[in-house]
Amino acid sequence: MKGSEITIKCLELLGVEVVFAYPGGQAIELHQALSKSKMRVVLPRHEQGGAFAAGGYARISGKVGVCMATSGPGATNLVSGIADAYMDSIPTVFITGQVPSSMIGKNVFQETDIIGVTRPIVKHSFLVLDAKDIPQVMKEAFYLAASGRPGPVVVDIPKNIQQQRVEFNFDVPMSLNYYHPDPVFDPADADRIRAMIAASKRPCIYAGGGIISAGASAELVKFAESYNIPVVTTLMGIGAIPEKHPLSLRWLGMHGSVYGNYAANECDLLLAFGARFDDRVTGNPQKFATRAKIVHVDVDDSEINKNKPADLGIVANIKDVLTALNEKPMRREYADWFARIAEWKAKYPYNSYKTKLNHVQPQFVIQTLSRLTGGNAVIVPGVGQHQMWAAQYYDYSFPRQLLTSGGLGAMGFGLPAAMGAKVACPDKTVINIDGDGSFQMNIQELGTLFVEEIDVKMIILNNQHLGMVAQWEDRFYNYNRGNTVLGRCKGANGKGAGKHCDGCDGTICTGLPYPDFVTIASGYGIPGRRVFTREELEPAIEEMLACDGPFLLDVYTGYDEHVLPMIPPGGDYTSIIME
Structure with a gap:
């Protein structure tokens, strides 16, 4: 089989149902193979549109989104979509055509080093130089994209490799000895978290997009209810707990709820689950949650202590952690803490704005x-x-x-x-x-x-x-x-x-x-x-x-509305603007 045919066959065997793909000179072989496939091919009108579409597909389904483009400008048009998937930990695979391998590095027509261009914004990348390697590369690309902390992977295939004929063998092992996406959770860490909760009078859960990526929303809600702890989410964590749930304080940060920001900053124990303390949440991190002990659980060890020091940092799948915590619920009433939260809710109601009847706000x-x-x-x-x-x-x-x-x-x-x-x-x-x-x-x-x-x-x-x-x-x-x-x-x-x-x-x-x-x-x-x-x-x-x-x-709508509340850049929750 041709390398292009092997590539498409691998996608089918990996369970791909949809490819967002735009053709071009160095990807024409891939599209010829796609034309004979039963997979759905959605032709965007711009490669950036295809990249964002693959990300949208992955965000809603949890499956790996797949996008394909040609070399040079086709590949560089994907960059914003790749960076978007990287920043938000979205499982995606981007397949690009490349000029023939003998011409790489010679600045030939529509050549761009897309591996070099995207190196800072991918989880991993592959330049395929032998069609025999395509099955292993594709299996590894999809595994890397979807496992651990998800993210984008680029697979760059020169045109001569797409045309190369080799025997097809999908039963090849992956070679990822360097990659350990599933950290082992120590059950003793659950006891450490419980001990910190027991010592707390004002606990608060800070839940990020990692809850959703891990499929741990049900476990989060069960934990919040069984321990009776209020929850703030990040923008990416919205939906992890129903926003009308009595324990939900909505989302926090620059434009989040006032009472959610107050709770996160005035708690004495902040349970950061699948969140990364980004600047739109913390403002100045040195002024964020200064009264709190911090427990930080994340599957990516590089996030622990990166933006905010943790009193207890745990590298683990958050679903495993919550499951362990839910085995021994520890409910307390926290009457004074919930009374303070109720005061903030009454003083700073959510969804509050001045109605203007003369136009559509x-x-x-x-x-x-x-x-x-x-x-x-x-x-x-x-x-x-x-x-x-x-x-x-x-x-x-x-x-x-x-x-x-x-x-x-x-x-x-x-x-x-x-x-x-x-x-x-x-x-x-x-x-x-x-x-x-x-x-x-x-x-x-x-x-x-x-x-x-x-x-x-x-x-x-x-x-x-x-x-x-x-x-x-x-x-x-x-x-x-x-x-x-x-x-x-x-x-x-x-x-x-x-x-x-x-x-x-x-x-x-x-x-x-x-x-x-x-x-x-x-x-x-x-x-x-x-x-x-x-x-x-x-x-x-x-x-x-x-x-x-x-x-x-x-x-x-006309222009006379501002998004409020608003924490000024570099500020903290005490400087929040509400009018």
């Missing part, structure tokens, strides 16, 4: 969507203000319900990631909530939705700005606009630097938004609707949800 859009979907949709935001509002105002109740670019914060993520998620789970309602800036970065994937009949619903919170950057300009740069206005109108503190459209009073634009996303979607064969008033919103969402196929809502 983004918070109102998310709340209405949550109500009309019964809180059961999978939400896939882009990156920016709309991402934070989507996290704040939708009621999440199960893991893998919010799929978001957390660590990298990659604009353009939302639409293609939603596309991949819907392909993985066609029976779920998948909704991309985006900003007008983020949506335009991969708007071409509307073509993929139409051709592939992928039923993704899209809501654009259109404020004509790069909203999050503009918010920072308002807060920290005296409202000065540094190229953050996307529309022609430069109202709303835009210094009058542009031409006002019809209906604009220079403060809140009420004219037709630019660009016209509904007309663009129509050009791709996708229906849509504009929303300008609160009264129009509910029937528009109902029409979107009832549509048999993809549908786009362009909701014009």
Whole structure:
């Protein structure tokens, strides 16, 4: 068999059902082999779209997402998607074509050292120089991507290796003696954690995306209930515990709940499970949880003591740890601690904002969507203000319900990631909530939705700005606009630097938004609707949800809302901004 045929056969034997793949000169052999396969091939309209789609597929399903591109610009177009998977620990395999091995290093047409380019942002990478090695490489790539702390793996295959004919043998052993993804959990560590809980008067669980990656959400809820300990999650951990659960304090960090931030910082024992103390949670780490003893459990030993010293660091699978802890529950009432939390909840209520009836506020859009979907949709935001509002105002109740670019914060993520998620789970309602800036970065994937009949619903919170950057300009740069206005109108503190459209009073634009996303979607064969008033919103969402196929809502919110609460960069919970 040709090396290209062996590659595709290995994917089939590894259980791959979908490949997001864009062809090119150095990948044409792979696509010829794909054309004879029973696997579904989704053709994105840009390699970055395919990379994010593979990540979305993996995020919702827990399976390895697979993406394929050609050499040179095809491979480099994958880089943002690879980095996104690396930052959020998403199991993905990226297969790239490469120029013939005899030409590597000679700067020939469409040559790029994709192994070198991606080395800092992959879990591992392979350059295949003999077709006989493909079965072993593919088995190792998938095992590395999915085991331990998941992550992206790159497999680069030169064109002559794709064309090389060898005997196919899938029954070859892996050679990963250097790799130990399953640390052995010492049961004595469970007793150490119990002892620290017994000595605590104000315990708090800090649960990250590792809970979801490990499939340990049920164990987390059981532990919280049986020990009676409140839970804050990270952005990536949203859904690990239902947000309406009485022990849930929602998520913490820069734009998290005030009471969740207070609890994490004023507890005397912080149980960090599958979280990495990233800067959007801690702010200045030296000022984070200064009153607390810290237990840090993570499958990746490099995370222990990296950002925040732990009093007890445990390298283990969090599911194993929680299972052991649940064998001997130790419930206490913590009456004083819960009374303090209740005071914070009363003083700083969640989902609190000043209602303005003259236009459609983004918070109102998310709340209405949550109500009309019964809180059961999978939400896939882009990156920016709309991402934070989507996290704040939708009621999440199960893991893998919010799929978001957390660590990298990659604009353009939302639409293609939603596309991949819907392909993985066609029976779920998948909704991309985006900003007008983020949506335009991969708007071409509307073509993929139409051709592939992928039923993704899209809501654009259109404020004509790069909203999050503009918010920072308002807060920290005296409202000065540094190229953050996307529309022609430069109202709303835009210094009058542009031409006002019809209906604009220079403060809140009420004219037709630019660009016209509904007309663009129509050009791709996708229906849509504009929303300008609160009264129009509910029937528009109902029409979107009832549509048999993809549908786009362009909701014009205007720009006069900030994501609150907000902890200033480098600050701590005592400096939180609430108005």
